Amino acid sequence: MAAARSRLRSAAGPAAPDPWPTIMREFEGRPADLVPVLQRTQEAFGYLSPDSVRRVARWLKLSESDVFGVATFYAQFRFSPPGRHRLRVCLGTACHVKGGVQMLETLERRLAVEAGQTTPDGEYDLERVVCLGCCALAPVVTVDDAIYGQMSVLRLQGLLDEHAHA
Amino acid sequence: MSTRTLERRRRRAATRWAALAASPRPVVYIGMGSCGLAAGAAAVLAAVRAHLAERAIDAEIVSVGCIGPCYLEPIFDVQLPGRPRVSYSNMTAELAVKTLDALLAGEAPRRHLIGRFDAADGDGHFAPGDADLAGLPRFLDHAMLRHQTRIVLRNCGVIDPEQLDHYLARGGYRAFESCLEMPWSDVIETVKASGLRGRGGAGFPTWLKWSKCREIDNDARNLICNADEGDPGAFMNRSLIEGDPHALLEGMLIAAYAIGAAHGYIYIRAEYPLAVRRLRSAIAAMSKLGLLGEHILGSDFSFDITLKEGAGAFVCGEETALIASIEGRRGMPRTRPPYPAVSGLWGRPTIIDNVETLATLPAIIGGGAEWYASHGTEASKGTKTFALVGKVRRTGLIEVPFGTTLRTVIYDIGGGLTKDFKAVQTGGPSGGCLSEEFLDTPIEYENLAAAGSIMGSGGLIVLDRDTCIVDTARYFLSFTQAESCGKCVPCRVGTGHLVGILDAICEGRGELADLERLERLARVIKASSLCGLGQTAPNPVLSSLKYFREEFVEHIVDKRCRAAVCRDLVVYRVLPERCTGCERCVAVCPTGAITGPRSEPHNLDPEKCIKCRSCYEVCRFDAIAGDAIVIESRGQSDA
Numbered sequence: 001m002a003a004a005r006s007r008l009r010s011a012a013g014p015a016a017p018d019p020w021p022t023i024m025r026e027f028e029g030r031p032a033d034l035v036p037v038l039q040r041t042q043e044a045f046g047y048l049s050p051d052s053v054r055r056v057a058r059w060l061k062l063s064e065s066d067v068f069g070v071a072t073f074y075a076q077f078r079f080s081p082p083g084r085h086r087l088r089v090c091l092g093t094a095c096h097v098k099g100g101v102q103m104l105e106t107l108e109r110r111l112a113v114e115a116g117q118t119t120p121d122g123e124y125d126l127e128r129v130v131c132l133g134c135c136a137l138a139p140v141v142t143v144d145d146a147i148y149g150q151m152s153v154l155r156l157q158g159l160l161d162e163h164a165h166a
Numbered sequence: 167m168s169t170r171t172l173e174r175r176r177r178r179a180a181t182r183w184a185a186l187a188a189s190p191r192p193v194v195y196i197g198m199g200s201c202g203l204a205a206g207a208a209a210v211l212a213a214v215r216a217h218l219a220e221r222a223i224d225a226e227i228v229s230v231g232c233i234g235p236c237y238l239e240p241i242f243d244v245q246l247p248g249r250p251r252v253s254y255s256n257m258t259a260e261l262a263v264k265t266l267d268a269l270l271a272g273e274a275p276r277r278h279l280i281g282r283f284d285a286a287d288g289d290g291h292f293a294p295g296d297a298d299l300a301g302l303p304r305f306l307d308h309a310m311l312r313h314q315t316r317i318v319l320r321n322c323g324v325i326d327p328e329q330l331d332h333y334l335a336r337g338g339y340r341a342f343e344s345c346l347e348m349p350w351s352d353v354i355e356t357v358k359a360s361g362l363r364g365r366g367g368a369g370f371p372t373w374l375k376w377s378k379c380r381e382i383d384n385d386a387r388n389l390i391c392n393a394d395e396g397d398p399g400a401f402m403n404r405s406l407i408e409g410d411p412h413a414l415l416e417g418m419l420i421a422a423y424a425i426g427a428a429h430g431y432i433y434i435r436a437e438y439p440l441a442v443r444r445l446r447s448a449i450a451a452m453s454k455l456g457l458l459g460e461h462i463l464g465s466d467f468s469f470d471i472t473l474k475e476g477a478g479a480f481v482c483g484e485e486t487a488l489i490a491s492i493e494g495r496r497g498m499p500r501t502r503p504p505y506p507a508v509s510g511l512w513g514r515p516t517i518i519d520n521v522e523t524l525a526t527l528p529a530i531i532g533g534g535a536e537w538y539a540s541h542g543t544e545a546s547k548g549t550k551t552f553a554l555v556g557k558v559r560r561t562g563l564i565e566v567p568f569g570t571t572l573r574t575v576i577y578d579i580g581g582g583l584t585k586d587f588k589a590v591q592t593g594g595p596s597g598g599c600l601s602e603e604f605l606d607t608p609i610e611y612e613n614l615a616a617a618g619s620i621m622g623s624g625g626l627i628v629l630d631r632d633t634c635i636v637d638t639a640r641y642f643l644s645f646t647q648a649e650s651c652g653k654c655v656p657c658r659v660g661t662g663h664l665v666g667i668l669d670a671i672c673e674g675r676g677e678l679a680d681l682e683r684l685e686r687l688a689r690v691i692k693a694s695s696l697c698g699l700g701q702t703a704p705n706p707v708l709s710s711l712k713y714f715r716e717e718f719v720e721h722i723v724d725k726r727c728r729a730a731v732c733r734d735l736v737v738y739r740v741l742p743e744r745c746t747g748c749e750r751c752v753a754v755c756p757t758g759a760i761t762g763p764r765s766e767p768h769n770l771d772p773e774k775c776i777k778c779r780s781c782y783e784v785c786r787f788d789a790i791a792g793d794a795i796v797i798e799s800r801g802q803s804d805a
Contacts, residue, residue: 034494035477039436073496073651075478076436093399093591093625094555096641097633102779109756109778130480130645132437133401134204135553135627136236136561147204153780154754154787 019044024059031060038071046082083118083125085163086144087111092131094138099152103139104128106153110160167456168464169343175455176334183335187245192225192270194218195243195251197323199232199408200401200440201562205239206258213259214242214266223270231409233323235310236562238280241323244269253280253305274302281305310560313578315541317533317549318526319565322409327444330451333412339457341531342419346465353424354380357527359535361547366392366483366520367593367622368698369546369611379425379507379515388516389427391418391524392488393434393441396480397594398645400625402551403521405563407434407441410525411448415471417524419457420531422469425517430471433488436478445473480595480649484697485510485518487651498651499697520623522551542568546610550621556591556628557583566609573605576628585630588729589714593622595642595649596702598709599635618709620702634731635714636721640668642706646699657700660691664707673734676722685711726800736799738775738782742767744794751781751795770795 023040027033037060041052048071057064071077089095089104104115107126111119115128134140137149141156143163148155186193196202196211211227218225233241238255242262245251246269254265255278268275281303305311316322325332333339345353358373379387391414395403407414418430434442449471452458460468474492481487482497489511491497510516526548530538539547546568555561558580566575572590576582589599598619600607607613611621629638647661667684670676688704695701711718720726727735740751740760745767751760752768759775762768770781777797785795 030494032492032494035491036475039475039477070494070496073479073498074476077477091398093594093627093641094561096398097556097627097629097638099779105778106780129437131396131398131400132200133395133404134201134236135399135401135555135625136201136239137204138555140204147200149204152783152787153778154783157754157780 020055029059031062034060034062034067034070035074038067038077042077047078047080049079080118081122083122085123086125086127086142088127088129088132088142089115090130090132090134090138090140090142091128092133092135092138094135095131095140098138100139102153103141103151103156106156107141107160110157172339172343172455172463175331176338176340179331179335183332186226186228187251189226189245190247192223192247193228193245193251194225194266195228195230195245197232197239197241198229199405200438201232201236201405202239202241203440205236205256207240207242209259210240210242210257210262214262217263217266228326229328230324231322231327232405232563233409234314234319234563234565235280235308235560237560238562241280243283246270251283252302253282254278255280279303281308309581310562310564310579313570313574314565315549315567316565317529317538317541318413318522318551319406319409319563320529321413322405322563325410327409327411328447330412330448330455333410337532338412338528339416339419341528342416342423342457343463345420345423345531346463346467350380350424350426353420353531356531356535357424360530360538361542362523362526362530362538363546363611364520365522365526365550365623367596367620369621372519372523375507375517375519376421376425378505379517382508382515384515385426385428386514387425387427388511388514389418389422389425389430390488390492390511390516390518391430391432391521392483392485392518393432393438393521394476394483394488395435395438395521395623396483396649397596397623397625399555399591399627400553400594400623402553402563402624404438404441406521406525406551407438408444411441411444412452413525413528414445414521415448415452415457417527418471419462419469420527421517421519421524423467425515427517428468428470430469431474431492431511432471433474433476433482433492436475442473442475449473479651480645481651481697481699484699487697488518489516496651498653499699501696522624543608543610545612550609550624552624552626554580554626554628556626557585557630557633558628559584568610569608571606571608572600572626575609575626576605580628583628583630585632587628588631588633589629589635591619591627591629591638591706592625593620593702593705594625595646596620596698596705597622597625598705599629599638599713600709601713603713618712619705632729632731634672634727634729635710635717636668636672636727637729637731639706639710640665640672643668643703646703650699650703654694654696654700656691656694657696657703660687660695661700661703663687664691664704668707671718671721672727672732674721674725674732676718678719678722680722681711681715681718724800728799730797730799732799733777736777736797737772738770738777739796739798740768740770741794741796744792746790746792746794748788748790748792750784750788750791754780754784756780767794
């Protein structure tokens, strides 16, 4: 993900190469490639724009509504540009019984956004996930690729302060 | 590559593996599974590496997978020349360096010690202990490991999962080779005799599914490994893939040979990036060795494996939905029959097996069906891995023979709870909460089903008296409701209504008639849903109502949540006699609900309180504060 994001930043630069030819070389262009193609597209652009969906539809000879239908079915795909940092709160069972909801609410309050949204300054994405598989360390919060276990409301506040000043 | 070359390679690998145990250089092993990394293993590794470089010590560093006791992570082991491998827990960068130095100075520090491995462990790989360290406890005698039988997890935490040679040295791919020498029907017979049942949860006999697929006259069969481990609170498959990917891959070769599949797919959650990486490199290593492709090891058997990353949909754990997803469509289930074994991926006969089922196959073929079947019980043979989490002292990944009681798992392996036991949740969102009376129930597919839960893929979540049963039921239902694909009405609409009723009860708006409504609705959803998701979604509600009905009644009649979890039924209060007036809570309160002059009992305004828990935490964990803030529900003046 971090790699995808840095690529994203460089893609915003003036001489950013168009990622489409690379993507299109990686697949045979069959309709069955749709999910991996969308995954690859999101990796390159950070999200699925209406333009990306149109291009994928034409390429795989599907209708745009088919492509949207599949993309919106899966939780992985997003349709707006991502924030610079990705905060994820695990709400798997173990995290739930150990206070994951409070972690999410703390973040929602601090960042003044709801789960699934990006802060207006584009700094943070706040997401809820169902189980990152680190249940033994519940409750778990991740910042980009770093996993923080055994969180508490206070530790989370500290983490945010640290991150904001970093 | 021929069988002979493979055997040569294996022997070379075995020599090197033995040489690692007898290494003239220090060897450091670090657990680098997701759990280890989450606990800070990367920092430990970096510090140890830098320290070794600084002291100019020529040492070998081996990254291993998760050995199970996740609560002890980061775990690091040191093996000095001529001495056994000694394991230490809960390392920080600083501690690891200190421990390493002490060991190098000839001491055997006891702080954070888990134990030593000796010659008896791991196929004689480990060096015999010398006198100095002989007094240390054995790693495998650790309370969490003593009661386990590690068959499918035998390599996890012991070998470097990125080293095919480590796997080969431990007899890897020998089971597959021996399969090539027998007719496919013998492989199915062996699996039949072993009693292996699907480890994904339903427990369908593996051999039976396979032979149904074989009966179909179509040579383009497919094998799919279901690694879409979506149950919240379960990570068995992830740990297994991260720690020993080749066990799964060898299992796939064996299964593919038995059913006559030419193409294999691994459908894995995208949320498991490390497991995906490990599989990718393991598949590449296999191909290089000629264990994939045309005419494997010079036989008539050809097989390839494609990795498919899931895109985040719980329902794709259901086999027909999984197939739809691989075919590039929305992951929606369809009616069965035809079963995938008859008509599956691209309309061809397809077998879908769980990661653990497949990864067990090399052990069954290698050790013999009889040996495998000697573990477990009459109806449920062998072993099962579980993710033991929640409110137990020792959390992590375990493997026990079927027939082990829940009490052994929770108290002997898990070390019990710090507070009173309330329930154990098995089977994830498709399972149920079992009360104390089931603690002595042996873990078997049938027993758990009879109790109103299911075996499921292996999540075991222990709940204590601070967990609200109604809230837990609501949690699972909200999950399945959100994950319902929407194709059939009972699941799409029904689960929504279940959540609505549970919401009302949790918020103190429930009425007694709601309990019957819940039960009736739950039965209808179970009976009429299209796929396993809907058919099992009501289990958490039904089992909780069966064993913990009084808690529902309390919520409805007394407006009381005895666990003090349901937000609308609790208040935050300052106990004036305990309050030290330290103002710590005043500082953390986001809404200014707590006020008070310093050194005097503080005042908490319930109107302003948003129940965020900040004050409660600071009052519990700050030394100056006096545990004066309580969260209580009605009738709990001293909670």
